[in-house]
Amino acid sequence: MPNITMSVNGRSVSAEAEDRTLLVDFLRDDLGLTGTHVGCDTSQCGACVVHVDGEAVKACTMLAAQASGSEVRTIEGLAAGGELHPVQAAFQQFHGLQCGFCTPGMIMAATDMINRHGASLDEAKVRAELDGNICRCTGYHNIVKAILAAASEMADAQQAAE
C-alpha cells in the first residue's frame, strides 16, 4: 500500500492507504475527520466538499493518492483560534442549517465561492454556484442569505484591512 502524505488543516499527516482509497474515506476513516460527509455515490450532493490547494473539491471524486503532497482544508480547519469563520457565523445567524449534514460541504463550497467572486455575488449567482450542493432541509432560502451576508462582511473586512 502506498504511503500518502499531505497537509490537512495545517498539520502534516502520513498514512498508508490502498490505491483505490478516495480522499473522503482517507479523511474520515484514516484521519478520523468525520466532519466531511458522504451523502451520495454519484458525486452530486456536495456534502464532501473540502479545499485542496485552496480550491473546492468533492472529496469523493478524488483519490487520496491524487491529493498526496497537497494542502487540504476540511470543515474542522475552517474556524481559526476558536472563532467561527465569517461563513460559519453567517450560517448560524441566518439559520442556514437544520440537520447539519450538508452543512460542511455547503460552507466549504461557499467560502470557495466567496474567494472567487467576492462582493460581486448576488442571489442569482449564489444559486447558480450552489448547483453541486444539495440540501433537503432549508429550501436554500437561508443558505443564500447567509452566503450573501458573509460575502459582504468579508469584502468589508478586506477593504478595512487595505
Added chain:
Amino acid sequence: MGAEGIGARVARKEDKRFLTGKGRYTDDITVPGMKHAVFVRSPHAHAKINGIDKTAALELPGVIDILDGKQLTEDGIGSLICGWMIHSKDGSPMNMGDWRPLATDTVRYVGDAIAVVVADTKAQAWEAIEAVHIDYEELPAVTESADALAEGAPQIHENAPGNLIYDWEIGDSAAVDAALASAAHVTSLDVTNNRLIPNAMEPRAAIGLYNEAEDHYTCWTTSQNPHVTRLVMSAFYNVAPENKLRVIAPDVGGGFGSKIYIYPEEIVCLWASKRTGVPVKWVADRSEAFMTDAHGRDHVSNIKIAFDADNRITGMKVDTLANLGAYMSLFSSSVPTYLYATLLSGQYDVPNIHANVRTVYTNTVPVDAYRGAGRPEASYIVERAMETAARELGVSPAELRRKNFITEFPHETPVIMTYDGGDFGACLDAAMKAADYDGFPARKAESVARGKLRGIGLSCYIEACGIAPSKAVGSLGAGVGLWESAEVRVNAVGTIEVMTGSHSHGQGHETTFAQLVAERLGVGIDTVNIVHGDTDKVQMGMGTYGSRSGAVGMSAISVALDKVEAKAKKIAAHLLEADEADIVIEGGELKVAGTDKTLPWFQLALAAYTAHNLPDGMEPGLMETAFFDPTNFSFPAGCYICEVEVDPETGVTDITQFVAADDFGTIINPMIVEGQVHGGVAQGIGQALMETCAYDAKNGHLLTGSYMDYTMPRAVDLPSFTVETTKTESPSNPLGLKGCGEAGAIGSPPAVINAITGAIGTNDLAMPATPQAVWAAMNR
C-alpha cells in the same frame, strides 16, 4: 417574553457542532472491533429463491460470516409488521403479508434484502456480496396500483388475493350521492399524486453491538424515534427484551418520515453482532437509500365536489387507489386512511363527504409516511378541485374558497375530525396582501407583452398534527399510544436538564425546548440542556413525526415544569417564611411578591438536594416527569400563493413568487419556524415541478435510483419565499402550539399546479410539471 423565551428569534444552540464538523452522526461512530456489513439484495422485482450458495464468498479475504434468512428465522427473529390495523368496509382485517428481515423464499422488490456479509472492511464486504450466488426463478412483476388489481396480475402475497390490502371507506355514501344528484354544478377531477423518494441527506445507517458478558445489545441508528425502535424490536421482532436493548439515535441528518420505521438492516445488525461476536456497522450508500428507504405518496384518485346554485359545497366524493409497495411498512396503513381521508373537508363547510380507499401491493419499495403523510394528498385533490371548480363556475378562486370557509368553531366535519379553531379568512387575506394578488393582471399583461404566460395559484390547506388522544387513535387501530414524555431536572447547582422523548433531526429542539424552560423559569437558554435520542438517558418517548414535537413534546415539558414550579414554590415559601400563593418566579429567582425577599434557583435547588430544611414530609430533590396526551389533534392551516411565468416555447416554469401565510398557533422561535416552512415548501415545489419516482413497468426496475435520475431541487430551481404567519392558539395543548414541520409540503403542490394550469389554459397537467410535461399539455 424574555430575551430568550417564547417568541424570541435566538440563534440555535446546536449549530456550533454542525458548523465546525463536530456533529456526531451514526456513520461517524466507531466502536472498537467494529466490522462492516453489506447486504445481498435482489436484482429482481419478483422472484423465487431456489437456493443460496455462499461457498465462494466465504473464502474471500476479510469475510467473517455471511448470514441469511433461514438462520435468522432459526434464531427466532420475527417478521416486520404494520402497527396500525385497518379493517375493510366488509369488516375483514387488512391483509398483511409476511415481511422477513432477510427474504427466505421470495423476493418482492428490487432491493429486497436476502443475506448480509460481515467483513473486516466495507470494500471486502462489497466484493463478497458479488460472490454470493442466488438461484432465482424470476416471476412477473407489477409496479402500478391499477395494474396490480387487474385480472391476471402477478400475486405478490398469498394472503392478499388480487393484491388488495384493504377496501376501506369513511362517510355517508348515500347522502353524498344525493348531493351529487341534486347539485347545480359538479366538478370532477382525476388526480395522481406522484410517488416520491424522501432523500434525507444522511443515508440510513446502523451499528449493532452485542455484549455477551452482559447479554446486552446497543444499537446506534438513524432514527426519528429511538424508543419506538426499542419497543418494536423487543415486542415484535424478538431481537432483545427492552431492558437488554439500548437504542441511540445520535445526530440524525434529516428524516422527513423515512426514519420513523424500523427497517430490516438495524434488526440484522444487532442479530449479526450476536452471531459473529463483533460489533457490526452498516451504512447505506445513496443508491441503497433510493431502493430501500420507504417511499411516499403514490395515490390515484377521483374527486367530485357538488355545488348548489349559490356556489356552496353540498357534498364531496373521493375514490382513491394507493400503492403501498411490496410490504406493509410500519405505519403505512394509516397514511391513506386516517391521515388522509379525515382531512378531505379542507377548510370548507362540507355537509357530506364519502371516501373509498383501496390499497394494493406492488413489486416496489414499501410506501409509508413522507413529510405530510396523507395530508398533502388530501390537500392536493381538494385544492386542485376547488381551483378547477372556480374556473368552471367563472368565479374568483379566492372568493369561492372564502364563501365556503368554516368560520365557527368547534366544527365537526363529516369525516370524524373536530376542528377546534382557526381563522382561514385571515390567512387568505394575509397571503393575498403579501402576494399583491390584485396586481396580478398588470403583471400578467407585462409577461404577455414579452411573449410569456403567467398564472397565479391558490391553495388553502389544513392539516392535523399531534395525532391524539391515545384513546381515540387506539380506537382507530393504532398499535401505540401517541403521548410524549419529559423529565425536567433542576440540578443541585441550578442548571437544568430536560430529557425529552422527542427527537431532533434538524428541527432545532435543543434551542426551542430550552426557550420554553427559559420562559418559564426565567433562566438563560445556556443554563438548559436538552437531552434526547438515547433510551438509556431518556425515560420514555414516542419520537418526532407528524409535526408533533411542539404540540405534544413541548407540552410534556410544560407539564413537567408545572410540577417543578409547584414543588419549588413550596420549598421557597418554607425557606422564605411566606405563603406559597405569594411566591412568584421571575428573572431566575423565586420571590415573595411585593417584598424584597428572593431566592435564586441555585440556592433553592441546593436546598432541595441537601434536604436539610425542607417542609415536613417532602421528598428531597427537584426533578419531575410528565406524560402528556393531548385532548385533540391540532389543526395548522394556511393559504399559499404561487405565481409563475411559463415560457410557451420551452415549457419551462419560473416561480416568480411564492407566499406562505400559516396559522401555527403560538410560535416559540420564528426563525426556526420560517426555516421549517422554507424546507417544506421546497419539497412541495420539488414534487410539483421535478421530483418523481419511476419504475420500469415491464420488469419492476427502479429507474430513478440516483441523483442523476431523480431530480432533487437545487438552489437554482427555487425562489426566495415570503413567509407570513397569523395566530389562533390551539386549545388542545397548554402552549397553544399547532405544529409547523409539514405545512410547507402539504400546502405548496396545489398552489404550484394551480398557477401553471392557469397560465397555460389547460387543466390536464400531472405532477411533476417538468418543461416536457408542460409543453406537452399546451400542445395536446
